[in-house]
Amino acid sequence: MLIKLATWNINSLRLRMDLVARFIKLHQPDILCLQEIKCHNDDFPMDAVNALGYEHVAVNGQKGYHGVAILSRLPLELDDKKDLDGSGEARHLSVRLPQLSGSQPPLILHNFYVPAGGDKPDIEQNPKFRQKLAYFDLMTSWFSKLAKHDQQRLILLGDLNVAPLETDVWSHKQMLKVVSHTPIEVEKFSQTRAAYQFIDVMREFVPAQEKLFTWWSYRARDWQASNRGRRLDHIWTSPALKEAAKSMQVITETRSWPRPSDHVPVIAEFDL
């Protein structure tokens, strides 16, 4: 069965429900993973989501900040809502997809919103940068432990807030001291990826020589003209699913819609 999976940092779901509906009508993902929904579970627009054809929904929200959700047309079972660093922030949600598992080990989907890390890339002066690096360390140790048990069928995606490759930013040289592309962040990010030997699905389809962005700042006068983007959103799979990935698209057009999110959706299709 060919499954279309999307991830999108929506930067307030309630404010942009119309954009989500427009995206869904155009691209019809089977599963849509959202980050920065910025609402409490009690305020989640469940009726509107259900009306769009997503009957199976998992939410880990909090008031005002952060928050992640998974909208699905296929049955899901809640796996976990991990507060990895004990901060109380809603940054993770995982589900099992029993219909795609059959006799194989269960397929698990992890949706992450990694801390952005503040402005100054200095752990002494900026506690948010310290939190971001620590968050990757916690992800690394968690997935290292999981990898020792058994090699599960995992998909890990979301806003990981790091642009790892030189071509994941508009200017490698000018970004080296900018949070999201500093060497220490790229190192921590790479350690997490190595912990489960995750495959960078986006780069399976777009060569590392080519620029690839999923985020453009609100602060640019003309985001398209300046094109100072970054690839902050990612889709990873465990090695067992490497061959299952059949396509990948970055849906840049949503950045031109009225009142857009600063992130755009990424879609991948998997034969599962």
Next chain:
DNA sequence: ATGGTGGCACCGCCA
């Protein structure tokens, strides 16, 4: 070197 924009809660914080 600086400030540029946006969302949410509330007069600042986070991105």
